[in-house]
Amino acid sequence: MANFEIKSNQPKDTYLIAKRLGKLLGPNDVILLEGDLGAGKTAFTKGLASGLDIKRTVNSPTFTIIKEYQGRLPLYHMDVYRVEDSLEDLGLEEYFYNQGVSVIEWAHLITEQLPSENLTIYLYHEGQTARKIVFQPNGKRYEALCEELWNENLSH
Numbered sequence: 068m069a070n071f072e073i074k075s076n077q078p079k080d081t082y083l084i085a086k087r088l089g090k091l092l093g094p095n096d097v098i099l100l101e102g103d104l105g106a107g108k109t110a111f112t113k114g115l116a117s118g119l120d121i122k123r124t125v126n127s128p129t130f131t132i133i134k135e136y137q138g139r140l141p142l143y144h145m146d147v148y149r150v151e152d153s154l155e156d157l158g159l160e161e162y163f164y165n166q167g168v169s170v171i172e173w174a175h176l177i178t179e180q181l182p183s184e185n186l187t188i189y190l191y192h193e194g195q196t197a198r199k200i201v202f203q204p205n206g207k208r209y210e211a212l213c214e215e216l217w218n219e220n221l222s223h
């Protein structure tokens with residue numbers, strides 16, 4: 068299936084698209100965030116959290132690998148940028164199948180430990196505050212999710 072692409076011109080755009088996605092997410096959904104350093108993976112996660120009705124401020128879990136938040140569903144926010152051994156078992160499976168939503172920044176560093184069905188989102192710099200955001204659904208669940216998100220966007 069083709070990827071879905073959207074342009075973000077400012078942080079608020081990224082926040083809002085992520086928030087819309089967050090509203091559509093269900094138990095055990097897995098979102099992988101990739102792309103340029105500082106492009107907005109954490110910013111995207113903040114929007115996603117808002118769509119999950121999480122009130123606490125979401126910050127990068129860089130020094131802990133994982134942070135957990137409670138909302139409409141639990142959010143497990145992981146950042147594996149500093150993981151040194153990609154094959155070291157981080158024990159993440161217990162999160163993926165625990166009825167929450169998992170978001171993993173720099174996911175490709177630990178590909179082997181991740182569910183093959185996921186929604187991979189790439190963020191790229193296109194200018195000072197311009198970003199290209201590419202949604203790549205891997206699996207039927209995520210294709211349906213992207214279609215729902217896009218159909219909704221067209222009507223707003």
Ligand SMILES: Nc1ncnc2c1ncn2[C@@H]1O[C@H](COP(=O)(O)OP(=O)(O)OP(=O)(O)O)[C@@H](O)[C@H]1O
Nearest residue numbers: 075076077078081104105106107108109110196198
């Ligand atoms: N259109 C935009 N979308 C998202 N962030 C933007 C945009 N324009 C500017 N920014 C800024 O870019 C920065 C993105 O930082 P953020 O920590 O979210 O990136 P990141 O991809 O998580 O970084 P890292 O690679 O360190 O994990 C923020 O300071 C944000 O305000």
Ligand SMILES: [Mg+2]
Nearest residue numbers: 108109127172
């Ligand atoms: Mg980050």
